Amino acid sequence: MTDEGPRSIAPADGTAADTQGIKIVGFLCNWCSYGGADTAGVCRFKQPTDLRVVRIPCTGRMDPLFIAKSLIYGVDGVLVSGCHPRDCHYAVGNFYARRRMEAFKAFLPFMGIDTRRFKYTWVSASEGQQWQKVVTEFSEQIHELGPNPGVRRQTGENSKVSTGLR
Amino acid sequence: MRIGVFVCSCGTNIAGTVDTKRVASEALSFADVVYATNYMYTCSEPGQQEIQKAITEHGLQGVVVAACSPRMHEPTFRRAVEKAGLNRYMFEMANIREHVSWIGTDKEANTRKALDLVRMAVAKLRFNAPLFSSKAPVNKRLLVIGGGVAGIQAALDCAEGGMDVVMVERKQYIGGKMAKLDKTFPTIDCSSCILGPKMVDVSQNEKITLYAASQIESINGYIGNFTVDIRKKATYVNWDACTGCGACVEKCPSKKAEDYFNEGLGQARAINIPFPQAIPKKAAIDAQFCRQLNGKKCGVCAKICPVKAIDFEMKDTIVTEKVGAIIVATGYDLFDYSVYGEYGGGRYPDVISGIQYERILSASGPFGGHIRRPSDGREPKDIVFISCVGSRDASVGRPYCSGICCMYIAKQAILTKDHMPESNSYVFYMDIRSPGKNYDEFVRRAQEEYGVQYIRGRVGKIYQRGDRMVVQGADTLLGVQVEVEADLVVLATGVESSSGAGELAEKLRISYDQYGFYMESHPKLRPVETNTAGVYLAGACQGPKDIPSSVAQGSAAASKVQSLFAHDTIETNPQVALVNERNCIACGKCIQVCPFGAIQWKELRGGIKKAEVLQTVCQGCGVCNATCPPKAIQLQHATDNQILAEVNELCA
Ligand SMILES: Cc1cc2nc3c(=O)[nH]c(=O)nc-3n(C[C@H](O)[C@H](O)[C@H](O)COP(=O)(O)OP(=O)(O)OC[C@H]3O[C@@H](n4cnc5c(N)ncnc54)[C@H](O)[C@@H]3O)c2cc1C
Ligand code: SF4
Ligand code: SF4
Numbered sequence: 035m036t037d038e039g040p041r042s043i044a045p046a047d048g049t050a051a052d053t054q055g056i057k058i059v060g061f062l063c064n065w066c067s068y069g070g071a072d073t074a075g076v077c078r079f080k081q082p083t084d085l086r087v088v089r090i091p092c093t094g095r096m097d098p099l100f101i102a103k104s105l106i107y108g109v110d111g112v113l114v115s116g117c118h119p120r121d122c123h124y125a126v127g128n129f130y131a132r133r134r135m136e137a138f139k140a141f142l143p144f145m146g147i148d149t150r151r152f153k154y155t156w157v158s159a160s161e162g163q164q165w166q167k168v169v170t171e172f173s174e175q176i177h178e179l180g181p182n183p184g185v186r187r188q189t190g191e192n193s194k195v196s197t198g199l200r
Numbered sequence: 201m202r203i204g205v206f207v208c209s210c211g212t213n214i215a216g217t218v219d220t221k222r223v224a225s226e227a228l229s230f231a232d233v234v235y236a237t238n239y240m241y242t243c244s245e246p247g248q249q250e251i252q253k254a255i256t257e258h259g260l261q262g263v264v265v266a267a268c269s270p271r272m273h274e275p276t277f278r279r280a281v282e283k284a285g286l287n288r289y290m291f292e293m294a295n296i297r298e299h300v301s302w303i304g305t306d307k308e309a310n311t312r313k314a315l316d317l318v319r320m321a322v323a324k325l326r327f328n329a330p331l332f333s334s335k336a337p338v339n340k341r342l343l344v345i346g347g348g349v350a351g352i353q354a355a356l357d358c359a360e361g362g363m364d365v366v367m368v369e370r371k372q373y374i375g376g377k378m379a380k381l382d383k384t385f386p387t388i389d390c391s392s393c394i395l396g397p398k399m400v401d402v403s404q405n406e407k408i409t410l411y412a413a414s415q416i417e418s419i420n421g422y423i424g425n426f427t428v429d430i431r432k433k434a435t436y437v438n439w440d441a442c443t444g445c446g447a448c449v450e451k452c453p454s455k456k457a458e459d460y461f462n463e464g465l466g467q468a469r470a471i472n473i474p475f476p477q478a479i480p481k482k483a484a485i486d487a488q489f490c491r492q493l494n495g496k497k498c499g500v501c502a503k504i505c506p507v508k509a510i511d512f513e514m515k516d517t518i519v520t521e522k523v524g525a526i527i528v529a530t531g532y533d534l535f536d537y538s539v540y541g542e543y544g545g546g547r548y549p550d551v552i553s554g555i556q557y558e559r560i561l562s563a564s565g566p567f568g569g570h571i572r573r574p575s576d577g578r579e580p581k582d583i584v585f586i587s588c589v590g591s592r593d594a595s596v597g598r599p600y601c602s603g604i605c606c607m608y609i610a611k612q613a614i615l616t617k618d619h620m621p622e623s624n625s626y627v628f629y630m631d632i633r634s635p636g637k638n639y640d641e642f643v644r645r646a647q648e649e650y651g652v653q654y655i656r657g658r659v660g661k662i663y664q665r666g667d668r669m670v671v672q673g674a675d676t677l678l679g680v681q682v683e684v685e686a687d688l689v690v691l692a693t694g695v696e697s698s699s700g701a702g703e704l705a706e707k708l709r710i711s712y713d714q715y716g717f718y719m720e721s722h723p724k725l726r727p728v729e730t731n732t733a734g735v736y737l738a739g740a741c742q743g744p745k746d747i748p749s750s751v752a753q754g755s756a757a758a759s760k761v762q763s764l765f766a767h768d769t770i771e772t773n774p775q776v777a778l779v780n781e782r783n784c785i786a787c788g789k790c791i792q793v794c795p796f797g798a799i800q801w802k803e804l805r806g807g808i809k810k811a812e813v814l815q816t817v818c819q820g821c822g823v824c825n826a827t828c829p830p831k832a833i834q835l836q837h838a839t840d841n842q843i844l845a846e847v848n849e850l851c852a
Contacts, residue, residue: 094795127822
């Protein structure tokens with residue numbers, strides 16, 4: 035397998051999608067969507083391989099900054115997924131998330147980022163098939179859009195938020 | 201930091217589609233990684249020892265295991281590193297099985313993905329810090345929600361073990377669906393004979409406080425320390441006084457109340473004791489049908505009651521109970537048969553549901569245990585049973601198997617023959633599902649000994665001809681259309697989640713699947729736990745179940761509670777929010793957003809206010825962290841720096 039540039043994606047049943055070049059980061063809440071992605075794995079539901087998952091406790095933990103940073107500094111797509119509304123492990127975390135992400139989405143064009151590079155969804159821990167669908171569709175969409183042109187390279191240390199806390 | 205990386209092959213589960221050797225060898229080049237290896241089964245005992253050995257030999261300060269999902273084995277490995285002297289939070293997992301090897305077959309792409317995930321885990325670990333739990337006392341009282349057979353079993357087991365139990369049942373009586381059944385498969389022993397004594401035990405056991413006709417209003421707190429508000433609904437009868445003599449029921453002039461217990465087959469009085477063996481045996485007024493409560497002159501029951509228990513002014517009351525654990529056993533409801541218009545359920549009085557037929561068979565039922573048709577009270581001769589009414593049918597949103605219907609049809613057909621040897625029973629079925637112990641033998645008995653005729657095929661239509669019903673369907677084995685004339689048709693309505701399951705789940709903060717059944721923590725290994733610590737599941741609220749499985753799960757949940765209550769204290773989760781007072785600008789935003797009221801003001805010298813997190817109340821959602829303008833409040837183990845470290849690794 036050679037390693038130049040993004041390539042097209044294989045059909046959902048198939049397997050391979052070589053993704054060298056395309057990077058998608060997924061922020062998944064621990065209780066629902068991370069579990070849903072696990073369920074998809076346990077059921078061997080094949081998915082494109084572009085996605086890299088970051089586990090967060092709740093979508094309410096999602097700081098729009100994480101999405102902005104990812105998209106500005108080199109990721110081609112960001113997927114956020116949590117519990118369905120009213121099914122949040124922390125009661126209302128996903129409501130906060132929904133409001134924030136809606137507002138944030140409106141800002142993306144001002145940052146020079148195509149809004150199609152960002153998506154948020156709700157997938158429960160039992161919905162393995164739904165997860166497969168979400169990942170496949172989103173990966174296909176990002177492949178169509180190609181590499182993120184608005185990428186700025188960052189230099190190591192200044193990429194951190196300084197909080198004084200660890 | 202000195203970091204060690206352990207890449208698991210998981211037999212061929214991972215190594216089949218990920219080059220685990222290469223992942224390990226390339227991981228050696230990641231910042232701070234001083235040791236990396238690949239192992240066949242890292243979670244096995246020798247695998248864990250390998251990690252422990254490496255920690256000592258290489259002076260590791262942090263460990264990354266690249267293996268299965270952290271939802272599976274994070275606790276296992278945390279314990280392992282702790283044994284070797286590391287803090288359990290100096291550990292990270294990269295999920296290269298569920299999220300990599302099992303979902304893609306391109307080994308090259310998978311290996312690159314696995315490497316990225318390991319790199320991200322290492323990057324996060326570099327920002328980890330040791331965290332320490334504190335201890336919180338455990339309140340050794342149990343709340344059981346739902347008084348069906350599963351809840352009863354759980355309550356009795358725990359009371360037997362010396363624990364105080366609070367049981368909340370929304371109906372006026374306990375026993376759930378089983379209280380309505382006549383006999384039970386596969387032994388045909390009488391339902392009330394086996395359930396009755398258990399119900400009596402609940403009422404007599406000093407350790408058990410029963411709130412019937414009550415609902416959960418709200419639940420707050422966390423494992424070991426829940427506070428529960430219970431709404432006791434107005435029954436208009438003072439139950440402390442009521443002796444259950446039934447004098448009021450006899451004299452009540454409002455005779456057209458809905459007979460819920462008999463599934464609408466009879467009529468009840470406005471004041472009612474649902475059945476003779478009811479626990480608690482107390483009367484209650486159905487406000488909808490009571491004359492006095494609807495502004496008419498009556499009050500007959502108040503006059504007749506020898507102990508003056510009637511109280512028309514009664515209002516709902518709220519009582520507060522404090523408990524350390526909760527078992528949810530809210531059972532199930534049944535599919536609404538009128539959805540299948542072609543069957544005529546609800547339109548034809550002689551097309552009834554399985555649970556209605558149970559009431560007809562029951563000696564305490566509307567016909568005293570004589571089989572009669574609802575329409576004219578005549579004894580039926582030909583009876584048709586139809587299986588899978590609202591089961592295994594995606595078109596009505598019920599693609600799952602209810603698991604009990606094949607069995608209860610066989611039981612009801614056998615009982616029918618016992619009651620009326622001259623009768624003929626027919627069963628239309630899709631498949632027969634009878635995997636329990638002695639279950640298939642039971643169905644065979646129905647077919648072979650009792651001559652029940654099984655016809656494989658779907659029923660297309662049911663209509664009336666004279667005073668009989670015509671059932672039209674296909675026999676898919678013979679490939680012919682069949683028509684059976686019947687006096688009575690019994691629809692085996694499927695199991696669906698209990699009404700109100702969603703609202704209760706919200707109060708408990710537990711999850712449910714798309715059909716409303718509560719989700720267990722792990723489908724195989726943690727079948728009675730939920731994802732909310734201290735909340736357990738029993739019975740059909742988790743999915744369709746027969747009595748043996750419901751009882752087994754009731755006992756299983758009880759044993760989980762007993763092992764929790766074997767400790768006087770529990771360790772709190774240290775993954776909570778923490779305020780850096782230097783950065784806090786006292787805007788109060790975190791206090792506003794915290795869903796648990798876990799943040800309060802703290803006054804420093806000179807009257808300066810700062811936010812402060814109550815460690816035992818914080819659940820660790822991180823909403824405050826995302827809200828705080830100067831990022832002064834940080835969720836431990838998922839700080840901004842930790843999450844961004846992972847992101848940065850991908851952007852690099
Ligand atoms: C027609 C028919 C025949 C059957 N025959 C057999 C048989 O022969 N053998 C067999 O093994 N199984 C049989 N079953 C299955 C059996 O009924 C179930 O396995 C059993 O009742 C499950 O017990 P449970 O306690 O989980 O639920 P349930 O019996 O449904 O009890 C749940 C209880 O929780 C209460 N509740 C619900 N929500 C709340 C709430 N929010 N707050 C407070 N309380 C609440 C309910 O009022 C109820 O009392 C039959 C089922 C049917 C429909
Ligand atoms: S993480 Fe923050 S918002 Fe969430 S419970 Fe703790 S203090 Fe409240
Ligand atoms: S949101 Fe942040 S700055 Fe404002 S009070 Fe809370 S911790 Fe302090």
